[in-house]
Amino acid sequence: xxxxxxxxxxxxxxxxxxxLAFGPLAEDLGFDSVWVMEHVFNTGFIKDRLQDGNYYxxxxxxxxMAATTKKVMLGTSVLVLPYHNAIQLAKxxxxxxxMSAGRLVLGVGAGALQVEFEALGxxxxxxxxxxxxxxxxMKELWTNPVPSYQSRRWNFSGNYFSPKPVQKPHIPLxxxxxxxxxxxxxxxxxxxxxxxxxxxxxxxxGRQELIRLAEAAGRDANQMDLSARIELDVPGDDSVRRxxxxxxxxxxxxxxxxxAMIKAYEDVGVEHVILSTNTGNVANLTRQLEIVARDVxxxxx
Numbered sequence: 001x002x003x004x005x006x007x008x009x010x011x012x013x014x015x016x017x018x019x020l021a022f023g024p025l026a027e028d029l030g031f032d033s034v035w036v037m038e039h040v041f042n043t044g045f046i047k048d049r050l051q052d053g054n055y056y057x058x059x060x061x062x063x064x065m066a067a068t069t070k071k072v073m074l075g076t077s078v079l080v081l082p083y084h085n086a087i088q089l090a091k092x093x094x095x096x097x098x099m100s101a102g103r104l105v106l107g108v109g110a111g112a113l114q115v116e117f118e119a120l121g122x123x124x125x126x127x128x129x130x131x132x133x134x135x136x137x138m139k140e141l142w143t144n145p146v147p148s149y150q151s152r153r154w155n156f157s158g159n160y161f162s163p164k165p166v167q168k169p170h171i172p173l174x175x176x177x178x179x180x181x182x183x184x185x186x187x188x189x190x191x192x193x194x195x196x197x198x199x200x201x202x203x204x205x206g207r208q209e210l211i212r213l214a215e216a217a218g219r220d221a222n223q224m225d226l227s228a229r230i231e232l233d234v235p236g237d238d239s240v241r242r243x244x245x246x247x248x249x250x251x252x253x254x255x256x257x258x259x260a261m262i263k264a265y266e267d268v269g270v271e272h273v274i275l276s277t278n279t280g281n282v283a284n285l286t287r288q289l290e291i292v293a294r295d296v297x298x299x300x301x
Contacts, residue, residue: 012053
């Protein structure tokens with residue numbers, strides 16, 4: 001089992017250096033990966049907890065962390081692909097993969113907040129097809145010496161594209177979500193499946209569907225990375241959680257129970273658990289990472 005931790009880029013910390021310090025801290029404590037989230041506006045449940053608090057750009061955050069860490073995986077959980085110009089994103093990601101010596105993983109998704117789609121001038125309808133198109137195109141740019149791609153949105157050929165990623169054949173793309181559409185996208189196009197907030201039982205059901213869909217597409221699901229982002233309730237957390245939030249969560253104040261619950265995920269095939277530490281309280285978050293590193297991670301090694 002590998003362990004990741006979400007960085008507080010999305011929790012209103014006023015001083016960015018305090019948020020960025022968690023990258024080296026997580027590495028020193030023995031975590032395998034650090035992850036950042038993406039939203040453009042503080043709206044909906046984000047506004048409820050942050051109001052006008054800082055929500056730092058995910059790729060800018062990872063770029064800084066690439067220079068201040070040496071071995072942890074750098075991940076997005078998740079980038080909303082329709083928000084991005086996929087050609088520019090492919091170049092940014094390949095550059096970051098080069099600068100981090102091949103440590104980048106892109107968790108990607110189709111998005112769900114209509115306010116952001118409208119503000120960006122991107123149609124929300126058809127976002128799933130757009131996301132799949134972006135995945136195919138980025139793989140072409142990363143793997144073909146002279147890439148060529150034609151679709152309703154993209155049309156290019158005959159030019160070099162550089163840099164190429166360090167990782168071969170390309171930067172891993174982990175598809176987020178557990179909806180039927182997300183599972184199909186993961187099975188047919190993804191290098192991994194990256195659901196969030198689901199129970200071990202739900203993960204087991206989703207994994208069986210992933211295997212079925214992959215086989216139907218002529219792919220081997222056993223070659224995919226299986227991860228899960230799980231909410232971690234940080235003791236003393238004074239942040240506001242989503243209204244009526246019933247997502248699966250781990251008790252940060254009980255390492256024994258936390259270990260048992262993570263083992264339940266391991267038993268159904270989760271290989272990489274990402275703990276979503278939903279707090280902007282620097283002291284509480286630091287203490288929580290130390291507890292996990294001391295009392296939980298050693299139980300899996």
